[in-house]
Structure formats: C-alpha cells, structure tokens
Amino acid sequence: MAEEVKKAPRPVDPNSAKYKLGKIAGDAYVNAIEAKKQGKPVAWVSSNFPVEIPETLGIATVYPENQAAGIAARGAGERMCDVAEAEGYSNDICAYARVSLAYAKLKECPEQDVAMPDVLLCCNNICNCMIKWYENLAQELNIPMIILDIPFNPDYEVGQAIIDYVGAQFWDAVHQLEDLFNIKWDDKKFEEVTGFSCRSSKAWLAATGEAHWTPSPFNGFDLLNHMAVMVTARGKEEAAEAMETLLKEYKENHEKGVSTFREEEKYRIMFEGIACWPYLRATSKGLKSRGINMVTTIYADAFGFDYSSFDEMIAAYCSVPNAINLEKARDKRIKLCKDDSVEGLLVHTNRSCKLWSGFMPEMSRQIGEACGIPVASFDGDQADPRNFSEAQYDTRVQGLMEIMEANK
Amino acid sequence: MTSEIMKKFHEVAADPRAQMDKYIAEGKKVVLAAPVYTPEELIHSMGFVPMGVWGADTEIDRAKEYCPAFLCSIVQSILELGIKGAYDGASAIVIPSLCDTLKTLGENWKYAVKDIPFIPMTYPQNRKPEYGIRFTKAGYERVAKDLEAAGGKFDNAALAASNEIYNKHNAAMRKLDEVLAEHAEITAAERSDIYKSAFFMTKEEHTALVEELISEIEKNEKTAAELPVVVSGILTDAPALNEIFDGLGFSIVADDVAAQSRQYRTDVPAGDDAMYALAEKFAAMDNCSVLYNQEKPRVDWIVETAKAREAKGVIIVMTKFCDPEEFDYVMIKKACEKAGIPVTQVEIDRQMTRFEQVRTNLETFKDLLSM
Numbered sequence: 001m002a003e004e005v006k007k008a009p010r011p012v013d014p015n016s017a018k019y020k021l022g023k024i025a026g027d028a029y030v031n032a033i034e035a036k037k038q039g040k041p042v043a044w045v046s047s048n049f050p051v052e053i054p055e056t057l058g059i060a061t062v063y064p065e066n067q068a069a070g071i072a073a074r075g076a077g078e079r080m081c082d083v084a085e086a087e088g089y090s091n092d093i094c095a096y097a098r099v100s101l102a103y104a105k106l107k108e109c110p111e112q113d114v115a116m117p118d119v120l121l122c123c124n125n126i127c128n129c130m131i132k133w134y135e136n137l138a139q140e141l142n143i144p145m146i147i148l149d150i151p152f153n154p155d156y157e158v159g160q161a162i163i164d165y166v167g168a169q170f171w172d173a174v175h176q177l178e179d180l181f182n183i184k185w186d187d188k189k190f191e192e193v194t195g196f197s198c199r200s201s202k203a204w205l206a207a208t209g210e211a212h213w214t215p216s217p218f219n220g221f222d223l224l225n226h227m228a229v230m231v232t233a234r235g236k237e238e239a240a241e242a243m244e245t246l247l248k249e250y251k252e253n254h255e256k257g258v259s260t261f262r263e264e265e266k267y268r269i270m271f272e273g274i275a276c277w278p279y280l281r282a283t284s285k286g287l288k289s290r291g292i293n294m295v296t297t298i299y300a301d302a303f304g305f306d307y308s309s310f311d312e313m314i315a316a317y318c319s320v321p322n323a324i325n326l327e328k329a330r331d332k333r334i335k336l337c338k339d340d341s342v343e344g345l346l347v348h349t350n351r352s353c354k355l356w357s358g359f360m361p362e363m364s365r366q367i368g369e370a371c372g373i374p375v376a377s378f379d380g381d382q383a384d385p386r387n388f389s390e391a392q393y394d395t396r397v398q399g400l401m402e403i404m405e406a407n408k
Numbered sequence: 409m410t411s412e413i414m415k416k417f418h419e420v421a422a423d424p425r426a427q428m429d430k431y432i433a434e435g436k437k438v439v440l441a442a443p444v445y446t447p448e449e450l451i452h453s454m455g456f457v458p459m460g461v462w463g464a465d466t467e468i469d470r471a472k473e474y475c476p477a478f479l480c481s482i483v484q485s486i487l488e489l490g491i492k493g494a495y496d497g498a499s500a501i502v503i504p505s506l507c508d509t510l511k512t513l514g515e516n517w518k519y520a521v522k523d524i525p526f527i528p529m530t531y532p533q534n535r536k537p538e539y540g541i542r543f544t545k546a547g548y549e550r551v552a553k554d555l556e557a558a559g560g561k562f563d564n565a566a567l568a569a570s571n572e573i574y575n576k577h578n579a580a581m582r583k584l585d586e587v588l589a590e591h592a593e594i595t596a597a598e599r600s601d602i603y604k605s606a607f608f609m610t611k612e613e614h615t616a617l618v619e620e621l622i623s624e625i626e627k628n629e630k631t632a633a634e635l636p637v638v639v640s641g642i643l644t645d646a647p648a649l650n651e652i653f654d655g656l657g658f659s660i661v662a663d664d665v666a667a668q669s670r671q672y673r674t675d676v677p678a679g680d681d682a683m684y685a686l687a688e689k690f691a692a693m694d695n696c697s698v699l700y701n702q703e704k705p706r707v708d709w710i711v712e713t714a715k716a717r718e719a720k721g722v723i724i725v726m727t728k729f730c731d732p733e734e735f736d737y738v739m740i741k742k743a744c745e746k747a748g749i750p751v752t753q754v755e756i757d758r759q760m761t762r763f764e765q766v767r768t769n770l771e772t773f774k775d776l777l778s779m
Contacts, residue, residue: 087738089734093731131700133735136735149700153530154514154515161546162543165542165546169539326518326519354508354512354729355509358479359512359516362515362519
C-alpha cells in the first residue's frame, strides 16, 4: 500500500498580502518576547482596547484573545480549558478566558507561547466578561490592571456623555502608564499612530467591500486570518501597507476574474459570530464543498477605526459590534448583506459568548426578514471543541443551501 | 407577634402580583426594577412604586424564542414572565446593563414585551473618579427623562426625600442582618421572605415592618447557631434550597447575596444636588461581582465576615450560567481555603425542580463542619 504523500504547502510570495499579514501577526508575538528579554514593558491587551495608547507609548503588546484563538485552532483548546477547570473555573466561562487563565498558570503552551505581562489593558466594549477575566489575571499574576470602560450603548447614536466619559479615561490610562513605566506620551507619535490606524482601517473596509463583486474576489475565511492584524497592529505603518496590498490584490483578482475562493461560487452567505477555531477546517469545508462562499462577516465593519478627531476616535471605539444596540447592530449587518448580495445568513451560536449570542435569535430574524434571506444557526464555540457537532453543522448548512437554491 | 409579621413578609414574597394589583388599585403606577442595582430612589421620587423583578422559579418556554439556553435563568424567567403577561399594568421596566446577559435582556425586551417600555440604565465601571460620577449622573438623567415620558415628574427635593427614605431602609436592613446573626430561631426560609418582600413593598412600608420585627426579635434571648454559615451568591430565594438549609440545621449568620444584603450596604451621601449624591452612592459601592474591583475586596469581605460572625463555613450558591460569579468563585475558594474556612459550592437554577444534588452536597458539607 502506497504511503499517503502529503502535498508540500505552496510557497507564499513575500510581496503578497498573505505573507505580509502573516509576518506582522507572527512578529507581534516575537517582538513582545524580545521586549520582555530587554526588560521593556509588555501589556496583555483586550482586542478593542485603543491600540493608539500602547503603540504611542511604545509598550509591546500581546492579545490574549488572539493567543487563545491560535491555541484553539492548533488543537490545544480543550487541554488548556481542562487546566482552568481544574483550578475551579466553570466550563460555562468563555473559553478564551479559560485558555488565557490556564496560560497564566502554566506560563507555557507550545501551540502559542507569549511574553508574560507587566500590565493588563482591559476594554469592555467587547463584553463585561473581559473585566472579570482581567481582574482574575491581575490577581493571579499580581500585576496592575488598567480598565478603559466602554459601556454597552443602548442608544443608536453615541452621545456626548459617553464620549466625555471614555475620553477622560483615555487620558487617565495614558497617565497611569506613564507613571507605571516612567515613559512619556508624545503627541507627534500619537498623530503618526492615528494616521496609520486610519489608513489600515480604510484599506480594510475597502478590501472587504470588494465582496460586492459577483463572484467575490476572495474567500471570506481569509478575513478571519487577516483580521488578526487589524486587532493587534492596525496602528503600525507595515499594517497599513499590508492592508493596502490586500485591497490591491482583491481589485486585481476581480479584474482577472479570479478569487481566493477556489470553487465555483454558487451561493453567497454572511457568517455571523466568532469563528469556530477548533473546527476551522470543518466549518470551511462544509461551505466550500457546496460552493458556498462566506463573502462577509461583521468583522468587515468591525475595524472601521477611521476618524478625523479625538472625539470621533472615541466614538469609533464606542461603536464596535458588541457595544451597540440591536437596531444599530442589525442595520450594519443588513447593509453588508445588501451591499454584498448575500443569499443566506449562517449564525454561529457561540457557547462562549453570551453577549454576542444573547439577542442573536431576534436580530437574525429581523435581518432575514429585511433582506429576504434564510437564516440557519449552529451550536459551537470559539475555543472549546466540546461544544460543536460536525453532523449538526452539516445538516444546518445543507438546509440553508437548499433554501438558497429554492430562492434562485 | 413575630409570627404575624413573618406571615406578612411571606405573603408579600410569595405573591408579588397581589402587591402590584393592590398598588395599581390604589391609583399608583408601578415601575419594574431589574437586577442588580436599579436607581429605585429615583423611580420612587418620581411618584412610582418600584417593584423588583428577579424572575421566578418557572419553566422557560416563550423566552427560548429569544435566548440561547446558556443565558442565566434569572434573566430568562424575567423575559418569560414579561411575555406571559405577569407584569401587565407596569408603566416601564428599568434594566441596568451591569452584566452581559442583562445587556441582552433590554434588547430582547423591546421586541418580546412591547407593552412595557424598556428604560436602560447605563452605569460606568470606572465609577469612582469624578468623570465616572458625572457619567452615572448622566445615566440617571436619561432614566428620569424616560420616566417622565411614562408619567412621572422629576424634582430635586423629592429625590432628596426619597434618598432619605432609602437610607433609612438600608439602616433597618443592616440592623436586621446583625440581629438575625444572633437569633438562630429565625429560619433561612423566613430570612429569605424578609429580604425578598423588600422588592415588592414601598420602602416606607417595609422599613416599618422590619423595625417592628427587630424590636420583637430583640425581646427574645439570643440563640446561638449550631451550624453558622455565610451564604454568598446572586439569589437564594428558592423554597427548596431554604428548606434544605433549615432541614440540615444551617443558620445564615451573614450573607453576601446580591438580592439580599448587597443591596443595603451603601447609603446616599448628603448633598444639594440629590441626583449627584445618588451617583456618589454608586461610586462608593463595592464588593460585588458585577462591579469592577481590581483588588477584589469582595473576597476579603467574605473571609473577614465569616471570621467576625464566627461562621463555620461559607456556602456559595451559584446561579447557573452567571459568569461574573463563576469568575469570583475561584478567588473566594482560594481565599477561604487559605484562611482555613471550609467552603462549598452548590449550583441552582430558576428552572430546577430536583434539589437532590444540592441536598447531598450540603449534607456532606454539614458532616465536614461537624467533625
């Protein structure tokens, strides 16, 4: 019997966006480890904390959510969750938090090692679970925590009271970090960083917007990888350049009639929720094998940190997906569905995320109605593999496909 | 006399709808106050009767159309009751967004219970600096504006008076907590009724009744508890749970329960601007899983209270799917173990009908404490 020959991965062009973006994401981990060795401060930072602060102050950053996603994608989610659960953490708790708290205890995980932190920078515009997670990290690691509190906004618009509150905290956080590490804020550097952040965001929005073409010039699963750079490095020049390269490539793909979705694009869907990292391959294959391209996700809109004033920057941080009310969240998704000619909505009911999933049934009903598209959901988890069933996923996707076919 | 007062507490706790009907029949308007900290003082000052809504032990059916199964049953049962008309006649519901699940309650409420307007209360977590207090005040102003739309009227002097009424109630409840610690003849079930009824009566009425009860209890000799414990959690009102506490002989000498003593620890300070003073109260609040505290003083509070009240152990009553409490549990457990205080956790749920696992756990805990 012949041995199975594994195909060698295709070499990645070092001038491609994929290479550049992969390198930026990888370098972020390496740079933080190097900074630690040199005795420079390292912060663990929540994903929607204003990057402008650590970037301007020159503090090396690690994003525990990215680390947990990486660990889960490489198959160690359950092992790390087990460690946290043995400490007493309920398996009900967000799996990113469990992976991260396990890492704080073990201080190693070959699937994604990171530099240990000197400070924690917490922003709860993604969820209040983040506060509890970071409180416990601060206790376990005996290091300071700085919280930039961005409450859930029940109103459609961002009011002045919240801008004043968050703006005051922004400078409070800066001053606390200056005092902690004896470093100085530099307005010129801040201006540079905000410039790069806006450039990255503009390019990201434009690149993801290329999905309006039929067929789409890209496979939406690409976004799940590329967004890591938007989370961790959007304030860096190389991130802005890489995002502009991505935009250029997607435009060229369209002109040449090619796509990174390598099947015939028969159906176009929006994928809702955080990726099911432990089953990325299975969730991707279940779509691709049916000619379903996930052309958009809310991430396409999530990193639109394009602003022209301090208050606008604060307002942008108050408008990230999990900080906004149902109507605003719904309208953003309806726009994406309409702009990108979406034919169906596939919702990941993410066991880890009460906030994201907590009003999704009502919101997805409204989106389906407004866009005249079918909605299907499946149960899963962003990092704990025990909460996903491939058979259920397959059945739900098949059902969605059949309705999309009938609607054609 | 004590038994008559207890009977009244029990009747109110067991049938909040009757209370609501009574207030509405008297021509009063009722505003629902969702967990965990709703500015009842403000609602009261604007001419409404605030009534707490912490859900009920009920099967979840209609709320499943809105909520995934892993949201806590307190929130799910509030929505369930709302959909089924249990709160019909209320002028509005105020829902603070202090945890992720409460954020989703407000959003779902708008579509699930259209007849009762949703009024959001947005609190800051950085509540102690001046800018945090200002933001709290802005949140209260928004609530006041929405309450005016529901027929209320804001007045600074009226709020100052309501702040006083609530401070007086806080004082009575704190005194009650001290008295109950020394009177083990009051059962866990009775204790639950006293605290629970506070959500369904005007504070003037409840204060009077509590003060009356305290003076009656104090006429009795102090009775030492055989198995004194501190209980911590969000909610401990399930009759089956209290029956187990009483059946096994546990005496609650202090509680760190969100629906009980956590409500009454902090007073509104004096000040000309009554709404600012109310915001200062929130700034001063601590020791709760939904209030950010980097140092987690709540953990020490539990350990020190257990020592001060000579509790033999700490019982954590975990409301299933309450992640703020689940995070704190690990720290509480470690701190109690370090201090040599036995600790156990039992998990409860609004939909639970079988409490055998809870009973077995607490029986084992009792054996441990009796050794």
